[in-house]
Amino acid sequence: MGTGIAYSVSLDGVIGRLVCVEADISPGIPGWALSGLPDASVAESRDRCRAAIINSFQKWPDLKITVGMYPADVRKVGSHYDLPIALALLLAQGKLPPGCLHSTVAFGELGLDGRLRAVPGVLPAVLSAYDNGVERVIVPAANAPEAQLIDGLEVIGAVSLAECIALLSGEDPPERDDVVPLMAELSAVGRKDLGGEEGDLSDVRGQRQTRWCVEVAAAGRHHLFLEGPPGAGKTMLAERFPRLLPDLELWQSIEVTKVHSLAGLLARDDPRVTRPPYQAPNHADTVPSVIGGGTRMIKPGAISLAHHGVLFLDEALEFRPTVHDALRQPLESGEITIRRSDGAARFPARFQLILAANPCPCGLGYGKGADCTCTPSRRRQYKERLSGPVRDRLDIVHTVLPVSRAEMRQQVGFEGSSLAVAHRVTAARERARARFAGMPWQTNAEVPGFEFRRRCPLPPDVAEPIEDLVARGKLTQRGADRVARLAWTVADLAGRERPGLTDVQEAVFLRTRGVHGCSGGASRVA
Amino acid sequence: MPELDAERLARIQMTRVAEPGDPDACRLVREHSAVALVQRLRSGRLPSPKAQSWAERLAGVDVDAMLIAAERVSARYLVPDDPEWPDGLTDLRWLESAAGDRLAGEPFGLWVRGTLALSELSGTAVAIVGARASTEYGDHVAGSIAAGCAARGRVVVSGGAYGIDAAAHRGALAAEGRTAAVLASGIDRLYPVGHDGLLEELTCSGLLVSEAAPGCAPSRSRFLVRNRLIAALSAGTVVVEAALRSGSLNTARWARDIGRVLMGVPGPVTSMMSAGVHEMLRQPESVLVTDADEVLELVSPIGTAPAPVKQGPVLARDSLDDASRRLLDATPLVAAAPAGSIATIAGMTAPQALERLAELARIGLVIRVANGWRLPPTGPDAP
Numbered sequence: 010m011g012t013g014i015a016y017s018v019s020l021d022g023v024i025g026r027l028v029c030v031e032a033d034i035s036p037g038i039p040g041w042a043l044s045g046l047p048d049a050s051v052a053e054s055r056d057r058c059r060a061a062i063i064n065s066f067q068k069w070p071d072l073k074i075t076v077g078m079y080p081a082d083v084r085k086v087g088s089h090y091d092l093p094i095a096l097a098l099l100l101a102q103g104k105l106p107p108g109c110l111h112s113t114v115a116f117g118e119l120g121l122d123g124r125l126r127a128v129p130g131v132l133p134a135v136l137s138a139y140d141n142g143v144e145r146v147i148v149p150a151a152n153a154p155e156a157q158l159i160d161g162l163e164v165i166g167a168v169s170l171a172e173c174i175a176l177l178s179g180e181d182p183p184e185r186d187d188v189v190p191l192m193a194e195l196s197a198v199g200r201k202d203l204g205g206e207e208g209d210l211s212d213v214r215g216q217r218q219t220r221w222c223v224e225v226a227a228a229g230r231h232h233l234f235l236e237g238p239p240g241a242g243k244t245m246l247a248e249r250f251p252r253l254l255p256d257l258e259l260w261q262s263i264e265v266t267k268v269h270s271l272a273g274l275l276a277r278d279d280p281r282v283t284r285p286p287y288q289a290p291n292h293a294d295t296v297p298s299v300i301g302g303g304t305r306m307i308k309p310g311a312i313s314l315a316h317h318g319v320l321f322l323d324e325a326l327e328f329r330p331t332v333h334d335a336l337r338q339p340l341e342s343g344e345i346t347i348r349r350s351d352g353a354a355r356f357p358a359r360f361q362l363i364l365a366a367n368p369c370p371c372g373l374g375y376g377k378g379a380d381c382t383c384t385p386s387r388r389r390q391y392k393e394r395l396s397g398p399v400r401d402r403l404d405i406v407h408t409v410l411p412v413s414r415a416e417m418r419q420q421v422g423f424e425g426s427s428l429a430v431a432h433r434v435t436a437a438r439e440r441a442r443a444r445f446a447g448m449p450w451q452t453n454a455e456v457p458g459f460e461f462r463r464r465c466p467l468p469p470d471v472a473e474p475i476e477d478l479v480a481r482g483k484l485t486q487r488g489a490d491r492v493a494r495l496a497w498t499v500a501d502l503a504g505r506e507r508p509g510l511t512d513v514q515e516a517v518f519l520r521t522r523g524v525h526g527c528s529g530g531a532s533r534v535a
Numbered sequence: 536m537p538e539l540d541a542e543r544l545a546r547i548q549m550t551r552v553a554e555p556g557d558p559d560a561c562r563l564v565r566e567h568s569a570v571a572l573v574q575r576l577r578s579g580r581l582p583s584p585k586a587q588s589w590a591e592r593l594a595g596v597d598v599d600a601m602l603i604a605a606e607r608v609s610a611r612y613l614v615p616d617d618p619e620w621p622d623g624l625t626d627l628r629w630l631e632s633a634a635g636d637r638l639a640g641e642p643f644g645l646w647v648r649g650t651l652a653l654s655e656l657s658g659t660a661v662a663i664v665g666a667r668a669s670t671e672y673g674d675h676v677a678g679s680i681a682a683g684c685a686a687r688g689r690v691v692v693s694g695g696a697y698g699i700d701a702a703a704h705r706g707a708l709a710a711e712g713r714t715a716a717v718l719a720s721g722i723d724r725l726y727p728v729g730h731d732g733l734l735e736e737l738t739c740s741g742l743l744v745s746e747a748a749p750g751c752a753p754s755r756s757r758f759l760v761r762n763r764l765i766a767a768l769s770a771g772t773v774v775v776e777a778a779l780r781s782g783s784l785n786t787a788r789w790a791r792d793i794g795r796v797l798m799g800v801p802g803p804v805t806s807m808m809s810a811g812v813h814e815m816l817r818q819p820e821s822v823l824v825t826d827a828d829e830v831l832e833l834v835s836p837i838g839t840a841p842a843p844v845k846q847g848p849v850l851a852r853d854s855l856d857d858a859s860r861r862l863l864d865a866t867p868l869v870a871a872a873p874a875g876s877i878a879t880i881a882g883m884t885a886p887q888a889l890e891r892l893a894e895l896a897r898i899g900l901v902i903r904v905a906n907g908w909r910l911p912p913t914g915p916d917a918p
Contacts, residue, residue, distance in 0.1 A: 368807070369668075378778055378807025385778075388668035389697055410805050482709070483675070524672045 013100025015093035016114045016143070018134040019083055022307060022347070022354030023267045025137030027114070029079040030090065032097035037073030045078030048086045048305055057088075058095045060121040065171040067104055074098065084351055086306040089128040092117035092147065095170055096177075109177040113145040114138040117152070123170040127151035129273035132266050132280070135159060147173060155270060155280040158263065210249045210427040213242040215416025220246070221531040222407045224430050225519060227253040228437035229498030230452035231491075232340075232362040232402055234325075234395075237409025238375040243365040247321045250363060251287040253431045254319075255438060258451070261317040264357055268309045268316050271356075286318035288360075292327035299328075300335040301347050307354035312339055315360035325364035326394040336362070337398050361454075364395075364403070375411060404454065404491050406522045437501035453497045458490040467493055471510045474517050478525060492516045499530065539612075544598060545569035546644040547612055551596045551748040552576070552589045554638060556760040558631045559583055561640025565615075569643065604749035610648040610722040619647075621657040623767050626793040630763075638760045642746045645764075646722035649742035651690065651713050656768045660690040660715070661834055662790070664765060664783045665699025665775035666808050673699055673776035673808060676800050678706030680773060683827020685712020689834075690741070692717065692769045694761065695734055697727060699775045699783070704737055715742040717768065719761040720753035744768070762786040763793075771796030771834040773824060777811035784811050787821070796833045797821040851900055858883060859891050863910075866892075866901050871909040 012033045018025040041055050059069050076094055078085050093115040099105045116134050118126040131152040136159060138146060145163040148156045153166025167173045168185050175182040210220065219235065223246055226233040235243045257265060265282045269275050275282070290299045290311040297303055301310035312320055312335075322328060339345045343359035368374040369388045374381035383391070423429055441453055444465065450456045456464070467475070475492050478484040484492065495516035500508040508516075517526025539547075546569040553560030563572050563582055575582055576590045605612070613619055630639040647653050661684045663677055677699045681691045685707035693700040695716035707714035714737055718726065722745040725731040734743060746764060747757060762782065766772050766789035774797075777783040790797045799816040801823055802809025815821050824830050828842035852860060858881070865880035866872065878888030892908055895901045901908050 374807045376805060376807060377810040379810070381778070381807060385667035385698070385781075392668070522671050524675050 011101045011103060013097040013102075013105075013110075015097040015100065015110050016138075017090055017093040017116055018114055018138055019085055020087070020130050020134055020271065020306070021352060022301075022309070022356045023133040023271060024355060025134045026080075026083065027138065027141050027143070028083070028085065028090075028093075030093040030097045031077045031079065032094065032101045033075040033077075034070045034072050034098070034101045035075070039071045040073055042073075042075045043078075044076070045081045046084045047078065047090075048084060050088050050305065051078075051085045051090050054088070054091050054094050057091050057119045057121060058098065061091070061119040061123040061170050062095055062098065064121065065123040065169065065174065067099065067174070068102070070098075070102055087128065087130075088118040088126075089116045089130070089134070091119040092125065092170070092173070095119060096147075096173070099174065105174065105177050106179070112143055113147060114143045115147040115173075117147070117149040117167075119170060125149040125167050125169055125173070127277075130271045131155045132158060132263075132270035132275075133268075135162065135164075136263075136267065138162075151277055154278060155266070155275055158266065158281055208245070208249050210246070210253070210430055211421035211423075211425050212249070213245045214419065214421065215412040216242050216246070216409065217531040218528065219243075219407060219409050220425055220430075221528070222405050222519060223250060223253070224434065225495065225498055225502065225530070226250075226361070226363070226405055227430070227434045228452075228502050229404075229441070229494060230361050230454040231404035231495060231498065232364075232454070234364045234366070234403045234406045235409050236366050236368060236407070238411050239367060239372050241409045241411050243409055244323050247289070247319075247323070247363050247365060248287075249427060250321070251285050251319050252427045253434050254285045255431075255435050256283050257285060257317055265317050268313050268356060271309050272314060274314070284318075286315055287321065288312070288315035288318065289321040289323060292322075292324050292329075296329060296331050296335070299332050301345055301354070301356050307347050307349070309356045310345075312336070312345060312358045312360060313356035316357045317359060318361070319363060320360040321363045321365070323365050324367070326366045326391055330394070330396075333394070333396050333399055337396070340399065340402050359455075362403070366395075368408075401485065401487055402491075404495055405519045407519070408522060433502060436504070437498065440501040440504070441497070453494040453501070456494070458487065461490060461494060465493070465497055467496060467508060467513065471496075471508055471513045474510075474513050474526060478517065478521075483521070483525065488520065492520050495519055502530075539602075541570050542568055543612060543614055543644070545573045546614055547601060547748075548573055548593065548596050548598050550644065550646075550746070551601065551751075552592045554760070555746040555757060556638030556640045556642070556763065557585075558638065558640040559585055560589070561643055562631055564643040565641065601749045604721070604723045605646060608648055608723045610646050610743075610749070612644055612646055613653060614644045619652045619654045621654050621768060623657050623769070624764070627763060627767050630792060638756070639763060642764065644746075646745045646747075646749065647742055648722050649715075649738035650740060651715065651742040653715075653742060653744065653768075655713070656690050656692065656715060658770055659688075659834070660692045660769040661830060662692040662765045662769035662772040662786065663699065663703035663775060664693055664762075664772060664786045665703075665812075666777050666781055666783060667696050667698040667700075668778075668808065669698035669702065669776050670802075670806065670808050672802060672806075673800075674702040677702040677775040678709070680775070680800070680824075680827045680830055681706030681714070682710035682712070684830060685714065686710040687827070687831055688712075689831070690715055690769075692765055694719075694758075694765060694786075695726070695730055695737075695743075697730070701730060701733060703775075704733060704741075708736065708740070711740075713741045715744055715768070717761055717764045718743060718745040718753070719747065719757040721745060721747050721749040721751035723749045724751065724753075726753045758782055759785050763789040766790035766795055767793055769795065769834075771798055771830065773798040773800065773830055774812050774815060775800045776802060776806075776808040777815070778807055779811045779814060781811045784815060787815055791820050798824040798830060798833060800824060851898065855895075855900075858887070859895060862888060862891050863895065863900060866908055866910050868910045871904045871907040873907040877908060 015030045017028045019028045118128050127149045132155050135146050135156045139162050147165045150166035150168045156164045172182040288311040299310045339358035345358045346355050369383040370391050371382050475489050479489050496508040496513045499512040499515045514526040518528040549569050576593050627641040681703040685691050691707035691714040693703040704714045720726040725734045762785050772790035774783050774787050799812040831840045832842040861881040865877045874889050875885045878885045896903050902911050
C-alpha cells in the first residue's frame with residue numbers, strides 16, 4: 010500500500026537526536042514488525058496506536074505492517090514515539106496528505122481513545138529539533154506552552170490524534186472535549202513548589218556570623234559548609250537561601266527548564282523556570298535520584314535539577330560515599346555524565362553547594378561536649394567522609410554555634426531580613442557582572458582560576474596574607490584562588506572598587522574556618 | 536646486631552615477660568639485675584606472688600624472634616648504663632614506690648629506631664600532645680609550636696597518633712627539626728597504620744621509641760603507660776586540644792606528677808576539643824601558652840629564653856598626665872577652638888590650659904592655628 014515517514018527525537022539526557030520513523034504497509038500475513046532497538050515502552054506502542062487509530066475513526070490496516078526507526082542502532086526509550094508511529098502509519102495508508110509532515114517533529118503519547126497525553130522532556134526534544142533545522146513540532150496540548158518557549162518554531166499543540174489528523178489535512182479540527190493530560194497531577198508540583206521561596210531569613214534567631222557567611226555565599230555563588238549542632242538553624246538558613254538570589258538569566262532559565270522538563274516537573278500553564286531551583290535530597294535517597302540515572306531512560310537527579318540553583322545536602326556526611334564521589338565531576342565541570350554499557354547521558358549540573366553537618370555522629374559534640382558519646386576515631390572517620398576533592402572546593406567553612414538564650418530573645422532587624430540581604434546580594438552581583446562585562450561569567454565563583462588571576466588580580470599590597478599562607482603551606486594554590494574570589498565578593502558587598510586588606514583578611518577567615526585572617530563582616534549583617 | 540651481653544638479653548626477655556611499666560618488675564630488674572631475675576623465675580624461686588605469671592610468660596619467650604624482628608627494622612635496645620640513656624627517666628622512680636597498681640615504673644630498657652640519640656632529649660625536649668579528632672585550629676597551633684621549638688633546636692616529642700600528635704611531628708619536620716615518637720606498640724609495629732609513612736620519615740632525622748617488646752600490639756592500657764614516657768622524656772608537656780575525656784590529659788597528669796612543666800593552649804570555650812585543656816588550665820600547676828616563644832621560655836632555665844612581651848602599640852598620649860589627656864580629648868579635630876573653651880571642657884583654668892597646650896603643641900599632639908587650637912590631621916592617637 011505504501012510507506013510513510015515521520016520524525017521524532019530520542020533523548021540522551023538533555024541532548025536530543027532526530028529519529029526517523031518509517032512505516033510500511035504491504036500485502037502479506039497481517040502482522041506487525043518493529044525494528045530499531047525499541048525498548049518495552051516503544052514495543053507496546055502497537056497496542057496504543059491500534060486503539061487510538063481505530064477510536065479516531067480511522068482504519069487499522071489488516072496487512073503486514075513494518076515500522077522501522079532510524080538510526081537503527083540508537084536505543085529508543087519512551088512512549089513519545091506513539092504519535093510519530095501513528096502518523097507514519099496514517100501517511101502510509103494515504104490518510105494524510107503527502108508531504109504534510111515535512112520538516113515536522115512529532116512527540117507524544119497516545120491514549121487508547123486517541124487522546125494525546127503529555128510526556129516529559131518536550132523542551133529539550135523540541136530544542137534539539139529546532140537546532141537540527143526542524144520548522145514545526147506537534148506536541149500534546151499540555152506540553153505546548155513548554156514548546157512555545159522557543160522562538161521561531163511553529164508549535165502545534167493537539168489534544169488528540171483526530172485533531173492532529175484534521176490539522177494536518179487542513180480540515181476543521183473536531184470540538185475539544187475535556188482532556189486530562191498525564192501531567193495534570195504533576196503540574197501542581199510545578200516550580201512554585203521547588204522550595205526555597207518561603208520563610209524569611211530573619212526567622213532564624215542569632216547566628217550573625219552564619220548569616221554573614223550566607224550573604225557572602227549568595228553574593229559570589231560560593232560553596233558553603235555549615236557545621237554545627239542540631240537545632241542551631243543550619244537547615245532553616247539553607248532553606249531561605251534561594252530567596253536571596255536574583256532571577257535566572259534567560260539562557261539559564263532555558264537550561265534549567267530543559268532539565269526540569271525531562272523530570273516532568275514543569276508547571277503546565279507557565280512552564281519556564283525563572284527562579285534558581287533548590288534541591289535538598291535526603292541522605293537516605295537512592296544514588297540515582299541524587300546523581301541521575303534510572304532503569305530505562307536516564308533521568309536527571311537532584312544535582313542536575315539544581316542546575317543554576319542550590320543543592321543543599323543536609324546531614325551531608327551521612328550521604329553515601331558514591332554521592333560524594335559523584336559530586337566531583339559537576340563541581341569541576343558543571344555537568345554530570347552517567348555512563349551505561351549502552352551509552353552515556355550528560356546533564357548540566359552547575360549548582361551551588363551548601364552542606365550542613367553535625368559536629369559528630371551523635372550530634373552532641375559541641376560546647377564542652379560532655380554528653381558526646383563518640384570516640385575520637387569515630388569523630389575522625391565522620392569528618393573524613395567529606396572527601397578531599399570536595400572539601401577543597403568549599404569556599405566558606407563555618408562552625409555554627411548553638412543559639413544562646415540572649416540571642417533567642419532578640420528579634421533580627423530589617424538588615425537581616427531576606428529582602429535586605431537579597432538587595433545587597435543583587436547589588437554585589439551587579440558589580441561583579443560589570444567587571445565581567447563581555448565575558449561568559451556572572452559571579453566570582455564561576456570564573457576559572459587562571460582567568461580570574463589574569464582579569465581580577467589582587468593589588469600586590471593586599472595579597473600578602475594569602476601569599477604568606479601559601480608560602481607556609483597552609484593554603485593550596487586552588488585555595489588561594491578561592492580566597493581571592495571571596496575577597497572580591499566581600500569587596501563587592503561592601504561596594505568597594507577593589508578588595509582592600511580587610512576584605513582579604515575576611516576572605517581568609519571565611520575559608521580557613523577562622524584559623525587565619527579576621528572577620529568583621531557580621532556587624533554589617535544584622 | 537652486635538653481640539649482646541647477658542644482662543641486655545635478659546632485659547629484652549623481661550620486656551616480654553612483664554607489662555611495660557610494671558613497678559615491681561622495674562624495681563627488681565634495677566636492684567638485682569635482669570639476669571638474676573630471669574634465673575629465679577626459671578628456677579621457680581619467685582621473688583613475689585605476682586611473679587608466677589611472669590614465670591609462665593617467660594617459658595614462651597622466643598628471644599631470637601624478638602631480635603630478628605628488631606633487626607629487620609634496625610632497632611636497637613638501650614639500657615640505663617648506655618651513654619645514650621636519657622636522664623629524665625629516673626624521675627619516674629619517685630612514682631614507683633607510691634605506684635600501687637599504677638604502671639609507673641622507670642623502664643629498664645627502651646627500643647629505639649632512628650638517627651637521633653635518645654640522650655639528646657634529656658631536659659630540653661618539648662612534648663606536644665592532644666586530641667586525635669583535632670580541629671584545623673588545633674592542627675595549626677600544634678604545628679606552629681612544634682616548628683618554633685624545633686627551629687630552636689628542641690626535639691619535639693609526641694605519640695605518633697592522628698590529629699595533634701601528627702601535626703606536631705609534621706611541624707617539627709617542616710622546620711627541618713628533630714622529632715621523636717613514643718609508641719605504645721612494639722618498635723616494629725607502626726601504629727596507627729595510616730601513619731607508617733610519617734613514622735618512617737621521622738626516623739631519618741628523629742627517633743621512634745618503644746618500651747614494649749617487638750611485635751607487641753598497642754592496647755588501651757599500653758597507651759596510658761606509654762604516656763608517662765612522653766612526659767618523662769621531655770622538659771615540659773604542651774596539651775593543644777583535648778576533650779573532657781582524653782588520653783592527652785593522662786599525659787598531662789604524668790607530667791604534673793613527675794614535676795615537669797605543664798602547658799595548655801586555649802581554644803574557643805565553645806569548642807568541645809578545647810574543653811579538656813581549659814579544665815586543665817584551671818588547675819594551679821598548669822600554664823597557659825599561645826606560641827613557641829612562651830613554651831621555650833617555660834622549658835628553659837629561668838631567664839635564658841624570655842618570650843617577647845606582647846603589648847599593643849605605644850601611643851604618645853600614653854605618657855601624658857591626666858590633665859593633658861583631658862585637654863587632648865577636649866581639643867577639636869576639625870574646627871579649631873580657642874584655649875578658653877578647651878579649658879572649660881577639660882575642667883581647668885585658661886592659663887593652665889595654655890601652658891599645657893603649648894607643651895602638647897611642642898610634641899606635635901595639637902596644632903596652633905590662627906583662631907585657636909586643633910588636633911593634627913592624624914588624630915589624637917598618633918604613635
